Amino acid sequence: MPAQIPEPPMKDLIPGHADLARETTLLNPEPGDPGVRDSSLGGALLWPADEPWPYCAQEDHWTSGSDWRDPTEIVPGAVPMVPVLQLFARDVPGLEFPEGKDLLQLVWCALIHEQDPGPVMPRLYWRNEAEVTAGGLLTEIPGVSEGEYDEDHMPEPSTLSPTTAADYPSRHDLPGQLRETPLPDSHLIGTKVGGWPAWTQPADWPDCDSGHRMEHLLTITGDIQLGDCGGVYFFHCRRCPGLPWDWRFDCH
Known part of the structure; x- marks a missing residue:
């Protein structure tokens, strides 16, 4: 069960601001050696044996050549995506x-793409741990070689110590009457589930294809460099079948 941290004293919150509080789970990554059955940032994933590992095949990608005798050979080609986040329901009860699902996994391409300021092509998976285990695990997950990635986009394998807390919007999400009011700095910056995005640029909430504004699902920030990005924010729509999702970059 995630630990809890104290909420800001209510006397420090201006009327109307307190009503905007949302619960978040700060993941608090710490460098470690997580296994496939651990919630982790940048750790090994519990991956089904019958599901190929995802690759990114942007036309400007370069990868290691096929000649094992020449490790310096770099040729055009698809590169394997890298594990970013794995969350088991038992560790984040607030999510x-x-x-029928109890496992969330996220991967992305660790290369810089000219059309975007950070890692792109993320893929998000909801799974059932028991079903994955019963079907067998993928034992040979491809790694990326030096030169095939931008190290800023490679999360260091880390264990997680989830902590629940009250989260408040950054000024970009405040209603008009509060946006110009001096407020305590009570929005939480860090890799987290739920709560509010800690926008550094104007808010850019996505809508699903049905026109519903999506909810903030999770944020990856602070614990890895992400180039000029303040964070990568993920959103989903729980009102639509298939749980459609989207993401946004936020640059400093």
């Missing part, structure tokens, strides 16, 4: 999983 509402789809029915």
